């Protein structure tokens with residue numbers, strides 16, 4: 153029986169590429185052996201050696217209520233007892249999508265899928281199918297999951313050493329046009345030239361994989377105007393920000409109505425989920441009503457959907473996001489004064505923590521981020537029982553399970569970790 157992190161991780165490496173089922177978990181950005189986790193409760197996780205950590209990774213986004221919330225456990229247990237998948241319509245899908253459309257009024261109709269990437273790929277297909285145009289504009293540094301035409305070009309490909317990710321279809325690169333976040337001129341130049349062949353502009357309204365980047369005040373509104381002017385669809389990828397920065401995501405926070413929205417992560421409290429939706433006239437292109445095909449055996453399965461409804465019910469309680477905002481503000485103000493180079497950029501429920509002389513505004517500023525300093529800082533914190541995302545460029549999470557005491561401890565450990 154293997155009982156240490158290193159024994160287990162080596163055994164995992166023998167059978168799973170890199171020992172992980174998603175690359176960032178492998179600690180390549182920070183080095184060392186990742187702890188192998190066996191339990192989570194509230195804001196805490198435990199590794200196989202019995203060491204406890206305060207969890208600020210929150211599974212990279214989903215855990216707004218922390219681990220194993222009793223309401224979700226009860227909903228999941230009932231679904232397992234009564235049938236976890238039927239491959240047929242159920243009343244629970246209705247409850248769940250009604251909770252989604254109530255939080256996101258721009259999503260008049262919704263399709264449920266199993267991951268954020270699936271939601272994005274499906275939304276792109278709707279955009280192309282409805283507009284009859286093939287190309288997509290994306291922003292450098294915005295992450296949209298494992299979607300071939302988006303993750304095989306630009307920065308993502310360069311990180312793997314080429315202009316096109318190895319194994320990706322060359323046709324994909326030709327479909328995608330890359331613009332620059334917080335730079336409306338870059339978008340208007342592209343749309344002036346290519347609007348007749350661009351189906352949609354897809355954006356992460358609050359990028360969470362280039363160190364949590366603030367959209368400048370006129371950026372998202374400007375995008376909406378440009379898309380209207382050039383008759384191109386606007387897609388908000390709110391897989392990370394949805395139900396996190398506000399119940400209705402960044403579109404609620406900034407008051408912008410996209411044509412299509414992609415959700416995932418925090419929607420179902422830790423169950424695998426994705427959803428895409430938008431205007432009825434667009435969503436009615438989806439099969440069987442229309443000719444845009446999208447399907448899946450597990451789409452809308454009762455286990456996910458019943459847990460998801462329990463999750464959204466709790467998130468709809470009065471004062472939830474106000475409390476999250478207060479705790480996030482406490483965290484930011486306490487951390488901001490510790491070191492002039494420690495940048496803390498936060499929205500309720502998510503924050504970026506990195507070392508740089510100033511805040512990142514676009515992918516170009518990533519050059520200034522001190523990745524080496526984060527590596528040693530990360531391990532000092534991990535040793536003291538703080539589990540952050542193992543990459544300074546990815547958003548950390550704050551859940552409703554984190555108490556003020558947890559945050560004070562975090563600030564104290566960061567203070568020690570800096571010195």
Ligand SMILES: Cc1ncc(COP(=O)(O)O)c(C=O)c1O
Nearest residue numbers: 267268269295296297391392416
């Ligand atoms: C903004 C954004 N979109 C899409 C995805 C992909 O979601 P999933 O990992 O569930 O496929 C992610 C995942 O990190 C994300 O942050």
